[in-house]
Amino acid sequence: MDLSALAAQNPDHWRRAACIRTLTLDAVGAANSGHSGMPMGMADVATVLFEKHLSFDASAPDWPNRDRFILSAGHGSMLIYSLLHLTGYADMTIDQIRNFRQLGAITAGHPEYGHAKGVETTTGPLGQGIANAVGFAMAEESLRARWGRKLIDHYTYCIAGDGCLMEGISQEAIGLAGRHELSRLIVLWDNNNITIDGAVSLSDRTDQKARFAASGWDVFDCDGHDPADIDRALGEAKASPRPAMIACKTHIAIGSSAQDTAKGHGALTDPKLIADTKAAYGWKYGPFEIPEDLKAEWEAIGSRGRAAREAWEAEFALQSATRQASFTRAFAGDMPPKLSATIKALKKQISETRPKVATRKASEMALEVINPIVPETLGGSADLTGSNNTKTADLGVFSPEDRKGRHIHYGIREHGMAAAMNGMALHGGVRPYGGTFMCFTDYARGAIRLSALMGVSVQYVMTHDSIGLGEDGPTHQPVEHLAMMRATPNCLVFRPADAVETAEAWELALSQKSTPSVLALSRQGLPTVRVDHKTRNMVAQGGYVLADAEGKRQAILMATGSEVAIAMAARDLLQADGIGTRVVSMPCWELFEEQPEAYRKRVLPGGPVRVAVEAAVRFGWDRWLFGERGKREKSGFVGMHGFGGSAPAEDLYAHFGITAEAVADKVKSLLK
Numbered sequence: 001m002d003l004s005a006l007a008a009q010n011p012d013h014w015r016r017a018a019c020i021r022t023l024t025l026d027a028v029g030a031a032n033s034g035h036s037g038m039p040m041g042m043a044d045v046a047t048v049l050f051e052k053h054l055s056f057d058a059s060a061p062d063w064p065n066r067d068r069f070i071l072s073a074g075h076g077s078m079l080i081y082s083l084l085h086l087t088g089y090a091d092m093t094i095d096q097i098r099n100f101r102q103l104g105a106i107t108a109g110h111p112e113y114g115h116a117k118g119v120e121t122t123t124g125p126l127g128q129g130i131a132n133a134v135g136f137a138m139a140e141e142s143l144r145a146r147w148g149r150k151l152i153d154h155y156t157y158c159i160a161g162d163g164c165l166m167e168g169i170s171q172e173a174i175g176l177a178g179r180h181e182l183s184r185l186i187v188l189w190d191n192n193n194i195t196i197d198g199a200v201s202l203s204d205r206t207d208q209k210a211r212f213a214a215s216g217w218d219v220f221d222c223d224g225h226d227p228a229d230i231d232r233a234l235g236e237a238k239a240s241p242r243p244a245m246i247a248c249k250t251h252i253a254i255g256s257s258a259q260d261t262a263k264g265h266g267a268l269t270d271p272k273l274i275a276d277t278k279a280a281y282g283w284k285y286g287p288f289e290i291p292e293d294l295k296a297e298w299e300a301i302g303s304r305g306r307a308a309r310e311a312w313e314a315e316f317a318l319q320s321a322t323r324q325a326s327f328t329r330a331f332a333g334d335m336p337p338k339l340s341a342t343i344k345a346l347k348k349q350i351s352e353t354r355p356k357v358a359t360r361k362a363s364e365m366a367l368e369v370i371n372p373i374v375p376e377t378l379g380g381s382a383d384l385t386g387s388n389n390t391k392t393a394d395l396g397v398f399s400p401e402d403r404k405g406r407h408i409h410y411g412i413r414e415h416g417m418a419a420a421m422n423g424m425a426l427h428g429g430v431r432p433y434g435g436t437f438m439c440f441t442d443y444a445r446g447a448i449r450l451s452a453l454m455g456v457s458v459q460y461v462m463t464h465d466s467i468g469l470g471e472d473g474p475t476h477q478p479v480e481h482l483a484m485m486r487a488t489p490n491c492l493v494f495r496p497a498d499a500v501e502t503a504e505a506w507e508l509a510l511s512q513k514s515t516p517s518v519l520a521l522s523r524q525g526l527p528t529v530r531v532d533h534k535t536r537n538m539v540a541q542g543g544y545v546l547a548d549a550e551g552k553r554q555a556i557l558m559a560t561g562s563e564v565a566i567a568m569a570a571r572d573l574l575q576a577d578g579i580g581t582r583v584v585s586m587p588c589w590e591l592f593e594e595q596p597e598a599y600r601k602r603v604l605p606g607g608p609v610r611v612a613v614e615a616a617v618r619f620g621w622d623r624w625l626f627g628e629r630g631k632r633e634k635s636g637f638v639g640m641h642g643f644g645g646s647a648p649a650e651d652l653y654a655h656f657g658i659t660a661e662a663v664a665d666k667v668k669s670l671l672k
């Protein structure tokens with residue numbers, strides 16, 4: 001490929017793009033690992049985007065109305081690190097670039113949210129970024145409708161590779177964006193025809209442009225190495241009334257001997273290759289060296305948006321004090337102070353009326369009082385709205401006709417929904433929650449894990465949380481999912497026992513700023529077990545004594561969710577036989593684990609027999625059965641030992657032996 005012609009046509013552009021290419025070569029070379037080819041190939045596109053289109057101010061990375069830039073092809077992380085360094089983000093020093101992929105550096109192997117400013121989301125698991133981008137664009141639409149164009153009015157740009165587009169999640173995202181006419185979303189496809197194994201044709205013959213068009217997008221082409229053509233395509237994409245995809249024809253690892261090959265995808269570390277490639281670029285500077293004139297040009301790009309940002313700040317200052325406070329509160333992720341009193345009032349009412357309701361219904365009852373006072377919530381469901389009970393009376397439905405609608409019909413797209421919710425939460429100003437069946441946490445897993453890894457407060461409303469869902473049978477009955485979610489670091493798993501605990505769980509979940517929550521909710525009606533109103537949020541302690549032993553304490557029953565009522569019934573049986581029995585409700589293990597040792601000891605003292613009751617697999621329960629002063633020979637588990645069955649719930653509980661009688665018998669056998 002004749003690089004000299006390219007360089008000669010647009011010499012200034014060429015030199016600016018070469019900064020990205022050579023920093024990438026140097027950083028990957030120094031780390032002896034990483035991915036050189038993608039940043040080299042997309043350097044021209046990224047340069048034009050940052051220079052001519054992206055509205056941002058490197059000195060104010062958190063400006064709420066900035067355009068968002070998402071590198072879905074996260075393996076090409078040196079692309080974004082180079083851009084952030086060159087444009088003058090304060091934290092992205094040349095030393096950070098030198099320490100690419102090293103311990104303690106903000107230049108992680110793949111872009112990690114929260115490490116470097118300007119990294120809007122964690123990418124690397126291919127396909128997540130493009131699905132996050134859809135959430136960013138939905139948040140922008142929603143916020144623009146709510147706050148007006150003067151405060152929110154921006155684009156979301158996303159660079160995605162062949163890998164992102166092959167991942168199934170991409171179709172969920174593309175379908176969602178097309179339906180919602182997210183015209184502020186622009187995806188730049190790095191159309192280089194190469195993946196790790198070789199040419200794309202080894203594994204795919206999809207007509208990507210036709211696919212996007214079929215889903216309601218406008219599609220554009222450009223020569224990804226011609227700055228004028230890139231600029232034209234970006235201009236057209238911005239003007240399009242639908243989400244836009246630009247197929248950018250590029251050469252991976254351009255200018256190197258590995259150009260257009262799978263070798264070019266990975267780490268180009270051979271010193272001769274690096275030297276030859278730099279020579280082909282006409283680059284005559286040392287490693288990590290950016291000449292002053294070029295750095296100045298880039299920094300001018302980094303401050304191009306300063307005037308717009310300052311104008312925005314002036315506009316913001318003109319808003320009423322109430323509006324400013326409420327905007328700032330929402331972007332800070334804080335709940336309105338009213339939330340606590342609202343939840344207390346609901347709890348009091350429930351404890352007095354003692355309804356027998358499914359916790360999914362109880363969740364709706366909580367949301368009915370939460371949504372009116374927390375206007376930034378954006379609810380939704382993956383086509384199970386009536387089952388997940390996520391849509392409250394005041395929400396309205398989000399659509400191109402009603403951007404103020406706050407309930408989103410995600411369609412049957414659990415993974416896309418979860419990733420979009422991550423994008424919304426990361427955008428800021430909105431608080432997304434979304435529902436599906438608990439068993440389909442599997443389908444959303446890739447994105448739920450990233451909620452936890454990034455530390456974003458997304459609420460997963462996972463209903464139909466056990467065999468208690470009944471006739472739909474084992475395909476729909478989660479047994480291992482609680483364990484999987486509990487095994488995920490930085491994720492709160494709530495399994496409330498009744499409507500009071502559900503209200504408390506919602507308050508806690510929404511109060512988290514950097515932790516997602518899974519609310520595991522029952523399909524079947526559950527009696528109110530919290531019959532004595534307590535203003536204190538008991539779920540906040542994770543586990544607590546719901547009913548204490550009368551007489552000598554011989555047994556402790558631990559249970560969650562729908563099995564708490566079974567434990568209470570077992571306690572009645574045992575007490576009737578003179579066996580003093582305590583019931584501990586454990587709606588959130590993670591919060592219980594955080595309690596001081598002295599508190600945990602009060603709840604779970606050594607000595608008595610312990611039996612855990614949960615309609616799920618035992619995995620994880622040993623921590624509470626044998627740990628915390630428990631003894632193996634004095635403990636037992638009543639729950640599931642395999643998959644469920646297709647029958648009415650009551651029959652299944654009897655069939656699998658999850659009954660008050662079975663629990664009482666287990667205790668008695670352990671007391672012998």
Ligand SMILES: Cc1ncc(C[n+]2csc(CCOP(=O)(O)OP(=O)(O)O)c2C)c(N)n1
Binds near residue numbers: 073075124126162
């Ligand atoms: C979900 C997921 N699966 C696999 C990988 C490993 N991986 C990283 S890059 C890549 C190939 C991506 O090809 P493409 O998007 O065309 O990138 P390019 O070769 O153009 O850099 C793979 C399989 C990953 N990061 N994420």
